[in-house]
Every structure is written in C-alpha cells, then in structure tokens.
Amino acid sequence: MAMTGVLRPGHVAVRVLDLDEAVKFYGDVMGLVETGRDDMGRVYFKCWDEQDHSSYIIREAEQAGVDFVGFKVLDTATLDKLEKGLNAYGVETRRLEAGDLLETGERVRFTLPSGHEFELYAEKTKVGNGMGLTNPAPWYTQSEHGIAPVRLDHMLLYGPDIAKVKAIFEDVLGFFLVERVLAEDNETEAGIWLSCSHKVHDIAFVEYPEPGKLHHTSFLMDSWERVLRAGDIMSMNEVAVDIGPTRHGITRGCTIYAWDPSGNRFETFMGGYHPYPDYETITWTWDNFAQGLDYPQRKLHESFLTIVS
Ligand code: M3P
Ligand code: FE
Structure with a gap:
C-alpha cells in the first residue's frame, strides 16, 4: 500500500x-x-x-x-x-x-x-x-535485553461513542475497518479494529461508558518463540499476567497480556495477517465473541473485559 x-x-x-x-x-x-x-x-x-x-x-x-x-x-x-x-x-x-x-x-x-x-x-x-x-x-x-519488543504496535482504548470515533478515522484520517465485534443486538458495534497501513490494526476501540480509558498498549514481538520468552521473563519477574499465551480469533494475533506495576495493561503480540484497504470487514457476532477473544480456550475472561486503567 x-x-x-x-x-x-x-x-x-x-x-x-x-x-x-x-x-x-x-x-x-x-x-x-x-x-x-x-x-x-x-x-x-x-x-x-x-x-x-x-x-x-x-x-x-x-x-x-x-x-x-x-x-x-x-x-x-x-x-x-x-x-x-x-x-x-x-x-x-x-x-x-x-x-x-x-x-x-x-x-x-x-x-x-x-x-x-x-x-x-x-x-x-x-x-x-x-x-x-x-x-x-x-x-x-x-x-x-528483557522482553525487548521490536516496536510499538497498537493500542486498544475504551470509551463512549465509538461509532463517531470510527467516522473520524474512516472519513477524515484514511483508516479502514479491518474487524469488528457486534453487541448483543447483533447490530451495534461493540468493538472496532482500524488500520491505516498493512497491519491488521493500528488502533482499536471498545464501547464503554467511561471516557478516556486504556485497555492495553501493544508491543510487537517478531516470533511466537519471542512471545513465549516474554512469558518466561514475566514469570521470572513476578509480573501480573492477565491472559495468554494464546491466540485471538479477532485479528489472529498471538499474545500475552500483563500489567505494569501501576496497573496499565500491555500486550506482547505477534502474527495476524496483512489486510489491504479493499478487504471487506470481518465481523464477530456476540455469541461467538469468546472465540474472538481467546480462540483455543473460547473463554470470556472476566478480568480482560472489565479491568481498564
Ligand atoms: C486485541 C488484538 C478483545 C480483543 C482484543 C484484541 C477486546 O488486543 O490485538 O487483536 O476482545
Ligand atoms: Fe491488542
């Protein structure tokens, strides 16, 4: 692109x-x-x-x-x-x-x-x-040295009015919608994954009543082995881990989520695919969201869905 x-x-x-x-x-x-x-x-x-x-x-x-x-x-x-x-x-x-x-x-x-x-x-x-x-x-x-991610990859932000956020990113900033999760009504978007590049997402938003919240900052690792090594380092240093190592259905990303000592969640991430702007949006329905979140375990992890900073 x-x-x-x-x-x-x-x-x-x-x-x-x-x-x-x-x-x-x-x-x-x-x-x-x-x-x-x-x-x-x-x-x-x-x-x-x-x-x-x-x-x-x-x-x-x-x-x-x-x-x-x-x-x-x-x-x-x-x-x-x-x-x-x-x-x-x-x-x-x-x-x-x-x-x-x-x-x-x-x-x-x-x-x-x-x-x-x-x-x-x-x-x-x-x-x-x-x-x-x-x-x-x-x-x-x-x-x-340490987990040593390659680069900052994306962030997932929680807040209200993500339909309006999406409009700004699509209509003004030139992003495209790669994936989305529908709410229980199977119509409203509960989560959106947006890209301005060839990456599977550069930023994502989840609908949430409280404004300005951080779900996680994601760092890119260059292999699955490096994600597992990150998990080893987290354990060696008694870092609080939320979920993983696992793979999302959403974006197909392979991941571990953990918290910094202040309670800011971060992700060590690799994989996914490489969409072009003409790709059609992938939709996850509410009844399948557990797979979207954690494909192998098919589990709606309570902490992952409710804790933000
Ligand atoms: C990611 C990602 C949710 C999924 C999040 C997915 C909130 O963080 O990097 O694809 O269910
Ligand atoms: Fe992420």
Whole structure:
C-alpha cells in the first residue's frame, strides 16, 4: 500500500504511580531503551528496532491510564491537510509547539468522542536503531535485553461513542475497518479494529461508558518463540499476567497480556495477517465473541473485559 497520510502509532503517554519502579520495569523487564527525560518529569523510551526518538512516555501521577496517543503522518503538508480536514468535519484542534514533547515537532491535538486525547505530528528526531544504516547487523545487545519488543504496535482504548470515533478515522484520517465485534443486538458495534497501513490494526476501540480509558498498549514481538520468552521473563519477574499465551480469533494475533506495576495493561503480540484497504470487514457476532477473544480456550475472561486503567 502506498502510505501517504497517517503512517503509524508513534507514541503513547502513560501515567504510572511510582516513576522509579516504572523506569526499572520498562527498562529492565520490558527491555525498552531510555532516550530522555524532560523538565515535566516525563521519561521517554523506545523499542530497540524503532528509528525515532521515543514511542513510550511515562510520568508519575495519582492514577494510572493514558494521557494521549500520537500518530505520525508523512510530512508537515499532510499534517496541515489533515488538520483542515478535521476542522471541516467539525473536530476542533489545537497546536502544541515543537519541543513540548522532546525531539518532536508540532502536534495537532484533538479530543475523540471516546474522551481520548489524540494527536498527529510529522516530525520526530531519528536516533536510529543502534545498528546504523550501512551494512547493519540484524540485531544487537539491546534486542536481547528483557522482553525487548521490536516496536510499538497498537493500542486498544475504551470509551463512549465509538461509532463517531470510527467516522473520524474512516472519513477524515484514511483508516479502514479491518474487524469488528457486534453487541448483543447483533447490530451495534461493540468493538472496532482500524488500520491505516498493512497491519491488521493500528488502533482499536471498545464501547464503554467511561471516557478516556486504556485497555492495553501493544508491543510487537517478531516470533511466537519471542512471545513465549516474554512469558518466561514475566514469570521470572513476578509480573501480573492477565491472559495468554494464546491466540485471538479477532485479528489472529498471538499474545500475552500483563500489567505494569501501576496497573496499565500491555500486550506482547505477534502474527495476524496483512489486510489491504479493499478487504471487506470481518465481523464477530456476540455469541461467538469468546472465540474472538481467546480462540483455543473460547473463554470470556472476566478480568480482560472489565479491568481498564
Ligand atoms: C486485541 C488484538 C478483545 C480483543 C482484543 C484484541 C477486546 O488486543 O490485538 O487483536 O476482545
Ligand atoms: Fe491488542
């Protein structure tokens, strides 16, 4: 697919209850690379194979959860065009100045009907993946440190009015609907999986009465063995695991879900398939949702469906 508009999830800013504990967890257990700290007390991380400065940003707060999600767009002309498109669609935006987020250009911020703060940006300093651009090695020490996901993959957000959220993503931001889960009425969408790329999803939403909630941030692993190794590392470090290792019916992703020490759920994920924008949407009916959630066990895990941060 020729990718010319919104490229990918670029960063997510998450609140943690104890910064030192979180820095240890994300640095040593998750194996993310710390790339900076700012005067607002935020700590910046990236996954080992990411080229841009940062993708996972934490700050200490009274409550866990997500502050904002940022998607990278192709260039500043695209940023301007998408901002105009949002405004014409009735979505109010504001600009956050370059440098407000370390090594990141101007951001166009808006609030989704689901209550999430969402932003687009075109520029972030490229720091490289540590292996250079000439005759690079396939991996290096950082790729073996801790769980060591390859990159930030997607996030699942819970909030109200996902039909309106879907309209913004489809009509203005150029995403397409890859999969959906229907509610008990077999008509209303209870969950939507949206892609702006060749990935099986770049972001997903589940209908939920409370606005602005985080279900999970997902990190890409490059093999099923690496997902199992992530599970080993979780156990060695007494990380609270929610479900898995297993496979979703939805997206066919292979996965483990666990919580960081503050109660923010994360996913170590691999697999799925590679949809094109002309693919037709796959639908999961309510009576089959247990398979959608956990294909081998066919189980509606209570904790997975009810706990958000
Ligand atoms: C994923 C995924 C639900 C399924 C979630 C699926 C909420 O997180 O990565 O495909 O049932
Ligand atoms: Fe996921």
